[in-house]
Amino acid sequence: MELQEAKDRFVQAWGTLATQWGINRTMAQIHALLMISPNPLTTEDLMAQLQISRGNVSMNLRDLMDWGLVFKELRPGERKEYFFAEKDAWKVAKQVAKERRRREIEPVIKLLDELRSVPVRAGDADSETFHATIESISRVVNLADGALDAAMKAEESLILGTLIKLLR
Amino acid sequence: MELQEAKDRFVQAWGTLATQWGINRTMAQIHALLMISPNPLTTEDLMAQLQISRGNVSMNLRDLMDWGLVFKELRPGERKEYFFAEKDAWKVAKQVAKERRRREIEPVIKLLDELRSVPVRAGDADSETFHATIESISRVVNLADGALDAAMKAEESLILGTLIKLLR
DNA sequence: TTGTATTTTCAAAAATAATTGAAAATAAAT
């Protein structure tokens, strides 16, 4: 396989994977391109490589910066902006975990806590099943939340070691 | 909060969370309803409670059964089918992990392995950055894959114990 | 200031995904 073909396949696949996980395809493709580019890229570069509009690039770059995955570089004497991404995939994963936790898991934990506080009507199957299920989900969501938090703070090597122990 | 309001809020929130993770809203809502229902439900029940069409219920139930999250019950002497869901959230999480691993992670690992085998052109920044990034992503994806595999096989209590160790 | 390069915004258009509903299929009962 040629390098160019490999790059294209990677950008393509990353976009597809992203949509399956609720992330905008183009956002993932821009991120992928920046991850494999040795130098920062301009809006024009991204427009040309992905064949998309200026507005699309602008909006998705803003989202990527909000996610803390892409950064802006200003070069003295130049008006246009350059963008680059964190290339260490472990740092990227930690950042994504951090944001998804904050944006999505935290509100769910809050709701589950509210639902847990709804009084159980003993003898009422509906009420009892509801509570048992919410309790069960609550435990698992808190477990996942804790796991993400631990992963976020840990080093890759530490996780790897722990995992090996868990597996044997 | 009334029980009915709590149920509605749960079903609603579960649907919203699902879309954020690339899962069809209605599919998640059907699953949520079945998880909090003490008895199996019919297509009619689901149509009425979620105010959706017969076809929609049928297709999403099939998907849920494909995911191994919902099961069919046939009652002797009755023509219509009853559906119920696994209520243990830890088992549900393991099943989801198993399916996402098989459907989504495995193909990515396969692609990354192919991309890793593209020869590096020493001195070519493009080629070198591409390879470094693919290597980095490969390590993290394999780590995540291993973590899901371990979680899938482990007991909830075991994960909890490991997590506590990891966090202190 | 005024002009110029560049980015951002956002209403409209296009693309994608989900849903409907009725016909076809299935399968049990008569």
Place this chain on the structure above:
DNA sequence: ATTTATTTTCAATTATTTTTGAAAATACAA
């Protein structure tokens, strides 16, 4: 075999999400 109950399928419709493109905003330079 025919009727009846129920489920499935899928083309057409509807809803949602994404993208475009051009005007407005920004911000630097002359």
